[in-house]
Amino acid sequence: MMAMKELIKYIAQALVDNPDKVEVTEVEGEQTSVIELKVAKEDLGKVIGKQGRTARAMRTILSAASTKINKRAVLEILE
C-alpha cells in the first residue's frame, strides 16, 4: 500500500506552495486503508479546491489506483 501513500504525496506536493509541509500517513485496515493528508494551513484550499473538486479528483485517482491492487483506499484531508 506504500504506493497509494506516495501517489497522494506526489500530487499534493505538486499543488501546494509549501511542499515540505506535506505529510501523508497511512492507517491500514483489513480491507480499507485510510490515507491521511496534512498540508500547511494556507495550502488547504489548494488540495481541497473550489467546491471540493481537487479533493474529489484526488479521491477518484486514488480509487482507480487501488482497484488495481484490489484494496480500497480512502483519502482524508486533516485540518
Place this chain on the structure above:
Amino acid sequence: MMHSTESEIIVEGNDLEDALAAASERLGVDRNILEYRVIDSNISGIFGLFKKRKITIKAWWRDGGHALQEAEQFLLGILSHMRINARVTGKETAEGLTLIIDGDRDGLIIGRRGQTLDALQYITNRYMQRDQTRKTRVILDCEGYRRRREQTIIRMAQNIARKVKRTGKSVAAQPMDSSERRLFHLALKTDRDLCTESHGEGDKRRVVVYPVKK
C-alpha cells in the same frame, strides 16, 4: 521539437511603454521576452484639451515548450505512481495542450464515464495553473475517448430532442461537465422547435430541453 505556450493577460497603460511595464510586472517575466498586440488605443478629450491617452494591449510570453514538457512529466509521474505503464504524447492545439495517454490499462485510465480521465485532467490543470499568471489549459485523451464521448453526447441530445417533440414535455439530460453541456447545447442550437437551458449546481448541473410553444 520546439513548442510554445502562451499565457496572456490584458493590461492598460498611458502609453505602450507603460502598458508593457505593467504586463512584465504582472506576468513576472522580463519584458524582453514579451510579445504583445494592441487591442485598443484612444485619445479622449475635447478639441485636444484635457487630452488623455490610453492604450490597451494583450501581452504574453513564449516559453519555448517548457509548459508542454512540464505537463507531460507531471502526468507520467502520476501514472507511474498508479503503477500504470503508459506513454504520453503531447501536442499544442488551438484549445491548449493536448496530452494523449497510451497505456496498458486504458479502461482504468478512463474510468466509469470518463471520470478518472477527467480527474487526471483536472489535477494536471491545477498543477499547470498553480501560479496564477499562467492560464495553460491541458486536455487529456486516451484511446480517442474524447471524440467518442462527443459523438455520444450529440446522439444523446438528438434522442432527447425527439422525445421532447413527441411528448411535448421537457426532458432533463444526465449531469455533465461544462464542456459536455456546451456540446449538448450546440447540437440542438439550430432546432427552432426546442430550447435548451442548464439547471442545477456543481456536479449536478444538467441540460434541460424544452419544447417551444407556437
